[in-house]
Amino acid sequence: MRSSTSISSTCQFYLFKDCLARRILQYQTVGGGADDASDSALDDFVTYLTTEAWPTLPSILKEATYEGRDSLYQSIPDVESEDALSLDSTSAAFIESLVSYGIVSDDNEALRFLRKALVEYVVQACAPPPVWSLTRTKECEICQREVPLTYHHLIPKSVHAKVLKKGWHPESMLNSVAWLCRYSIVLLIADLCPALFRPCHSVVHQVASCEDLARNLYTVELLLEREDIQRWQKYAAKQRYGVRRG
Numbered sequence: 001m002r003s004s005t006s007i008s009s010t011c012q013f014y015l016f017k018d019c020l021a022r023r024i025l026q027y028q029t030v031g032g033g034a035d036d037a038s039d040s041a042l043d044d045f046v047t048y049l050t051t052e053a054w055p056t057l058p059s060i061l062k063e064a065t066y067e068g069r070d071s072l073y074q075s076i077p078d079v080e081s082e083d084a085l086s087l088d089s090t091s092a093a094f095i096e097s098l099v100s101y102g103i104v105s106d107d108n109e110a111l112r113f114l115r116k117a118l119v120e121y122v123v124q125a126c127a128p129p130p131v132w133s134l135t136r137t138k139e140c141e142i143c144q145r146e147v148p149l150t151y152h153h154l155i156p157k158s159v160h161a162k163v164l165k166k167g168w169h170p171e172s173m174l175n176s177v178a179w180l181c182r183y184s185i186v187l188l189i190a191d192l193c194p195a196l197f198r199p200c201h202s203v204v205h206q207v208a209s210c211e212d213l214a215r216n217l218y219t220v221e222l223l224l225e226r227e228d229i230q231r232w233q234k235y236a237a238k239q240r241y242g243v244r245r246g
């Protein structure tokens with residue numbers, strides 16, 4: 001079978017790249033500072049890793065979409081568990097880079113790192129398409145890009161009951177939201193790529209649990225005080241896909 005390099009697989013490539021970037025950001029070893037040089041070092045490094053890892057991934061993962069999710073989950077029923085993928089053909093350069101940058105200590109850990117990123121990627125690639133009526137054009141409150149937005153409940157709904165019981169916030173605050181970019185690639189490739197992308201929203205939920213968000217990160221300002229969000233912000237602001245031009 002001929003390997004497919006369709007336009008829509010470009011979306012998946014960038015989605016996977018963002019998943020790797022969020023994982024890398026949890027480590028301080030790549031461009032540890034907050035200056036421009038370390039930001040572009042991060043982008044270069046993530047681009048390199050993605051370019052190395054992507055070609056060796058199983059096609060069924062590279063082509064993961066909402067529409068194709070049934071056949072994906074039939075082929076790999078436990079695709080969301082980290083043990084489901086063997087990843088035997090992973091590029092040696094990918095593994096060596098993670099080890100030499102001190103992000104992981106050995107080959108096994110490098111594969112575990114990749115599996116975690118892949119699980120996140122699959123969940124996002126197979127997510128249902130956005131509810132178009134919620135489209136809103138304004139800048140994302142984290143990356144400042146002018147792309148359609150969705151809202152993040154600054155006090156996540158799942159902890160509303162607890163927040164009230166413990167008196168952490170008044171009831172009137174419960175529905176405060178941050179407007180964050182909703183998808184970053186769909187505008188570029190129109191209808192070919194209807195998966196839901198929420199790059200900045202994903203990073204918010206990755207750095208803290210819902211309870212932690214509710215207690216300590218309940219405004220955009222508080223979120224932006226965090227160094228890991230700041231580093232993501234700089235990375236995301238430079239990503240061109242999804243940004244309306246002209």
Ligand SMILES: [Zn+2]
Pocket residue numbers: 140141142143144145180181199200201236
């Ligand atoms: Zn954003």
Ligand SMILES: [Zn+2]
Pocket residue numbers: 151152153156201204205
């Ligand atoms: Zn949220």
